[in-house]
Amino acid sequence: MRLWYQSMTRPAAWPAYAEALRRTLDRAADPGTEIAIHGIEKRGGIGDQYRSLEFIETIEVLENAARAEAEGFDALLLGNIADPGLRPAREMLSIPVLGLCETALLTACQMGASIGLVIANDKHHSRILENVALTGLTTRVVGVERMKVDRLADLDAAFSPGEARERILGQFQAAADACVARGAEVVIPAAGVAMVLLAEAGIHEAGRGVPVLNASVALLKAGESAVKLNRLMGGRFTSRRGAYAQPPAGQIAELRRAYGPVFPRIAEG
Incomplete structure (x- = not known):
């Protein structure tokens, strides 16, 4: 399986942590689990304890969430204690999305x-x-x-x-x-x-x-379990009622005209 681990740190600002995180996750991963670790590259990545800065960085997190699904990853793991973008990403993606906190x-x-x-x-x-x-x-x-x-x-x-x-x-x-x-x-x-x-x-x-x-290790192991459950449940790991409901197919064309290529897995009705 392939897991996208999204950090909120800028790799160049946290070199020792980036190396330690890679060691930690590689030691804990099941055989056959591939982990791609991504940080913040465009803007920020050093001060997300401030809400305004977390908000700025969350834009990149959600862009990367869409990338993760488009590139065939089996789950998205948000490795930040604030769980930035957790609920929007869950609503948006068809793969399991888990947060650190x-x-x-x-x-x-x-x-x-x-x-x-x-x-x-x-x-x-x-x-x-x-x-x-x-x-x-x-x-x-x-x-x-x-x-x-x-x-x-x-x-x-x-x-x-x-x-x-x-x-x-x-x-x-x-x-x-x-x-x-x-x-x-x-x-x-x-x-x-x-x-x-x-x-x-x-x-x-x-x-x-x-x-x-x-x-961080608990998140990895929960991600592996979520992928296995999602497969056993025929891709129905995330509820589509209420909080994580997606737009109906009949509205998706209108939404895409206003927002761009949103909810890529929904076919236009």
Whole structure:
């Protein structure tokens, strides 16, 4: 199977992370799974904790979503904790579309009864909790603690030994400890780069038997499962009633005149 993994980082600004993400996903992939990792190339890719910048980058995400389906990929994986473009892409594509935050939360529910989130900075706080609310899991989250990474690109330096690495790993451990003290049974590093950094550092437990979830790997494995389910269900993995309903064939010609080549899998009626 072929999976399109869409990061929200600009590869040139995050070289160490890009290499670590590739190593992490390749180690975890099933035999026969091909993973194409794409970042942000056109505009941005360094500060998506700000809503306006996330919005700008999401345009490219949705363009790449259309590319993924056109090029024959079996699923789209959105590897950013804000799940940018998740719901529009699900509505648009015929292949499964999974998001990092949603997948992390649903996976954590299978691992423990309560969840702690370690966010990168204060700006991420409300954005992440909005995603929690969308999944209906607000009552499962017992703690949200933060590191002090206001400039997200600073995380890239932590992939090499040195002061930055020790400082950021120490900040994560302190925040994870606080989550555990609040009753968390699973801790999610609520930043895609941090997840991979911790996995590379061999940190899989927050203490007292509390696992630290690498949701990048969870997203990959959920993507593989979604592709298999989609095949077994005759391509009916995504509901077409309500939230992810597509336009009826009788309207698609009119919509294409106004918007361009939208919903490419729908034949004009």
